[in-house]
Amino acid sequence: MSEQQDQVSKSSCSSISTSTQGSEDDGTVGALLTEAKTNGRSLGKRLSHLDSLPHTPRVNGKIPDFSNATIDHESLLERLGTYGLAEYQIEGDGNCQFRALADQIFRNPDYHRHVRKAVVKQLKEFRKHYEGYVPLDYKVYLKKMKRSGEWGDHVTLQAAADRFGAKICLLTSFRDTCLIEIVPRDAAPTRELWLSFWCEVHYNSLYANEDLPTRKTKKKHWLF
Template sequence: GGEWHDDPNHPSYQRPNEADENKQEEPEIDSEIPMQSEENTQMDKDLKALICVQPAAQNFKPTTKVQVPSEKAFQLARKRLADQLRLYGVVEYRIAGDGSCQFASLSDQLFRSLSKTDALRAHAVRQLREFPEYYVEFVHDNNYVNYCNKMSKQSTWGDHLTLQALADRFLIVINLLTSYEHTPHVEIKPRHTGTVKRHVWLSFFGEVHYNSLYPANRIQERLDKDKHSCRIS
């Protein structure tokens, strides 16, 4: 019932999960995702050693606006990103462009598997609903409830705000090698930086697609894991 207000200090304010009576059921998610392993720690170190890039943009501000580039800009962006990847000796583990590429790329980085894609989307939405005061100012159409509801659907593209939400929730630093001309490396830090658990690395192309990054000399390990999974199934 009642009008919902974006200002958490307003007397009529309700948290989105309370205000929205018709939200879809979220998939089952783990109470705590185990992300540390010897393999992950070594892979993180290998990537960080390769990608000692210029200082990342420190004034990262999340946005929910997506600007799809023109065809000409698209081609230039593709070349810029390819040059970036070659420069640092990293390659992309290709993720399907099905609306969940951001969450799938993060699942691959965190677990070396795509199995947590839906769970990570649910975690992002839960973070947004539980702590609206951190994120509401970045939603440009001023309807935060609708934004959260839409983001809970599998076909909705993740954006900068969901990256920030997941960085905050899991105390991870999300590094993007991008196709942007002036900010080729974007670093998304958790709001509380006391104990950073992981550094993860994604490519981000033209506002439309994310892939998971690997050192060029280690991508075959990941591809072999896929082949092994296929043989088992």
């Protein structure tokens, strides 16, 4: 998911690379995952008293209008402050979900292409697990999701949880619940990934205040 209404122009499409390059990318992802295993730090204790919303994979919903989006953002910021959490601001270029996941997995949002490729591979290889949640031709959906700049959704989040063996925890701006947990379908999670979700607008990578990275993003993060 990237970021809002007429203020967003999607970046040009780039296709998944050749099979040779794909093998190299798979090896790179494996090496990075091995290195990144020790990087995670769970925020779960801070929010352990909260009830999480059961997750149902779905494609993106309607983008809120400016007024509702502003209210939602204020609600999210209030929740972050309540629990001593901070956002590592992710670039709003259409790849924010994948960038935020890459930051949590690899501590580097620039690996978003690796994450997208892994997610699309999961969606393709285990089609029967996901196609029932996609209300358009599944091949068309896969073709769209290959493209850099195509917004991620709750189907891609489920595929990411399955592919990386991770519980993905979303602190959201939804008014009826603030926590959504997405767990792997067939295995116990080996890590937790924490994202903030400004609903239907933007994802950021989430940290405790004291652990927020000081590294700089290359481009301006998402703002209205």
